[in-house]
Structure formats: structure tokens, C-alpha cells
Amino acid sequence: MRTIYGAAPGDIPSFDTARLRAEFLVEGLFRNGELNFVYTHIDRMILGGGCPTEKPLSFGDGSELGTEYFLSAREAGIANLGGSGRVTIDGETFALDNRDVLYVGRGGKKITLESDDASRPALFYINSVPAGADIPNRLVKRQESKPLDLGEERRANKRTLRMYIHPEVTPSCLLLMGITDLAPGNIWNTMPPHLHERRMEAYLYFDMADEDRVVHLMGRPAETRHLMVGNCDAVLSPAWSIHMGAGTGPYAFVWGMTGENQAYNDFQPVPLATLK
Structure with a gap:
């Protein structure tokens, strides 16, 4: 497990590309036959990646x-x-197909990850956050998630957001988790941009061709920065x-989100015309 400390907004103007990537970009989570973790001091979230083969x-x-x-005082997705x-x-086994999500409650002692076929290994992406309640484990299959259709074709941001670990689907203490797919030909996610001061x-970007990149925009609205993100890289x-x-x-x-509440709509939109 390695540690990322993050930064305050006032630090960002002095960061070059390498420093920005070091503090906010998580690379190399998925390596065949390995389990890797990153501990971030940003709300103490842990990101993990497991790729079991043989x-x-x-x-x-x-x-x-x-x-x-690991889960004495934490929950995970x-x-x-x-x-x-x-x-x-x-000792309790859950079968996960592609895009299934398992909620793991506080108190689990040993977690084991396996692939059904070593030539087509599972890629287990883990988000873990501190928890103050004991909630039972639950597998959420893709068809059990709650889909929300968002965006517009004409603005190239049409997408389907699926809630998995969310009060409307399965309970947790503080963790929220879901998957968003863009409609074919659309490129923008999370539009318009927003802030959520309480979370x-x-x-984690995935299902990308090796040569493609996502241009991820971050920073304060009046002083934005960008990260070039590849397949299976994560951004904090x-x-x-x-x-x-x-x-x-x-x-x-x-x-994946954590913070003071689980109110998905508790955010502050940022008008595009104000970005700099």
C-alpha cells in the first residue's frame, strides 16, 4: 500500500505536471497476479486493484x-x-460477472479474490472508506442497479449512470459507488461540472483503447488544471x-464517493462560462 497526501487548492498554482499527477492520479492498480492499494488522505479513501490469474x-x-x-473500522465496494x-x-462466496458490484460491510476478516478463467482474469476495483455501522454484505448485479439517463446527444454528453451502492439500491454507512457509460459518439462526462463541498x-476510467486518453479537468473553477488519463487509471x-x-x-x-452525507444531489453546479 502506498500513500498519497493530496493538496490544498492554494497549492495547485505552483504544481507542474509531474507533481499534479503524483498527488491526484493513481496508476498501475491492475497488474496480473497482484493486489495493489493506495491510501489517500483525501477523506481517507483507499483505492485497490486486484487481478488474480492462476x-x-x-x-x-x-x-x-x-x-x-483491514475492515475493522471500514466498509468497501x-x-x-x-x-x-x-x-x-x-467463507461466504459471491460470484461477480462484469460490472457487478459487491458491498462489503465493516468487520470482514479475510477477503479472497479469484478469477474463473486465468486467461480472462477478473479486474476487481476496490473503494474502501471509514465506517461507523455494521451493514450486511450484499452483491448488486448489473441488472439490479438503478439506471439514470442523463445528458443530451447534441451536447455530446449523453450517458447512463448506474447506482449500485446507494440508499436507493443497497445501504452503506458512507460509501457511494456506481458506474457511468457514455452513449456511442458522446465524449463528455459529468456535465455541467460541479463541486460537492461535503464529499x-x-x-476510475476503464474500457478504453490503449491509445486513447481522457482529458480530466480538475481544480478550482477560476483556475482549472487537467490530467491525461489512460485505461484503468484513477483520479482523486x-x-x-x-x-x-x-x-x-x-x-x-x-x-466512488464518501463524506458527510449520501445525498447524490447535494452539489453546486458550476456554469461553464465561469471556468478559466
Whole structure:
């Protein structure tokens, strides 16, 4: 597990590209046969990526967190972005197909990740945040998620947002998690841009061609910056930062949030004409 400390908005004007990427871009989560974690001091979210091939991958020890177990004081969401696989939590096994999401409640001791076919491995993307309640584990299949159709074709931002870990689908303590797909020929996500001062967000972009990139815009509305993001890279978005992006080709993204509440509409839109 490596650590990212983030930055305050007043620090951003002095950052060059390398420093901006170091503090807000998470690369290399998915490597065959490995399990990788990043701990961020932005609301203490942990991002993880597991790609089991021939052998299962397991985690659960909490020594790096100062707790007995990884989930002693945390909850997690696990999204499968690859081939079919299985997640076992203390002996209880859940089968995850592509774009299924498993909610893992506080208190789990050992979590094991496996792929059904090593030649088409599962890609398990993990978001974990502090939790103050014990809520049962629950698998949310793609067809059980709640879809919201957003945007307009003429503005190139037509997309379908699917809620998975959300009060309207399955309960959690503070974690929200879902997946957004853009309609064919559309490039913009999260339009118009907005701020939510009471929550941070992490984006994981996936289903991209190797040569494509998403231009992810961040920063204060009056002083924006951008990150060039590749397939299976994640971006950390603090509460003080806008977030929106445009892709050079097809893509999708997983969004995960935590903060003071779970009110999805608790945000402040930022008019495009005010961006600088």
C-alpha cells in the first residue's frame, strides 16, 4: 500500500505536471497476479486493484491501518471490471460477472479474490472508506442497479449512470459507488461540472483503447488544471475541485464517493462560462 497526501487548492498554482499527477492520479492498480492499494488522505479513501490469474489473491490484515483487520473500522465496494470471478468473505462466496458490484460491510476478516478463467482474469476495483455501522454484505448485479439517463446527444454528453451502492439500491454507512457509460459518439462526462463541498470522489476510467486518453479537468473553477488519463487509471477529486472529462474514444468510469452525507444531489453546479 502506498500513500498519497493530496493538496490544498492554494497549492495547485505552483504544481507542474509531474507533481499534479503524483498527488491526484493513481496508476498501475491492475497488474496480473497482484493486489495493489493506495491510501489517500483525501477523506481517507483507499483505492485497490486486484487481478488474480492462476492463484487467488487475499487481503484482510489491518497492520498498515493501525487496526486488527483491514475492515475493522471500514466498509468497501468491489466492482468487477473484467472477466467473471469470485469474492469470498470469511467463507461466504459471491460470484461477480462484469460490472457487478459487491458491498462489503465493516468487520470482514479475510477477503479472497479469484478469477474463473486465468486467461480472462477478473479486474476487481476496490473503494474502501471509514465506517461507523455494521451493514450486511450484499452483491448488486448489473441488472439490479438503478439506471439514470442523463445528458443530451447534441451536447455530446449523453450517458447512463448506474447506482449500485446507494440508499436507493443497497445501504452503506458512507460509501457511494456506481458506474457511468457514455452513449456511442458522446465524449463528455459529468456535465455541467460541479463541486460537492461535503464529499470527495474518485474516478476510475476503464474500457478504453490503449491509445486513447481522457482529458480530466480538475481544480478550482477560476483556475482549472487537467490530467491525461489512460485505461484503468484513477483520479482523486477533492471536495474543492471541479471534475469533468472528455475522451478521445469510448470509455466508461466507476465513481466512488464518501463524506458527510449520501445525498447524490447535494452539489453546486458550476456554469461553464465561469471556468478559466
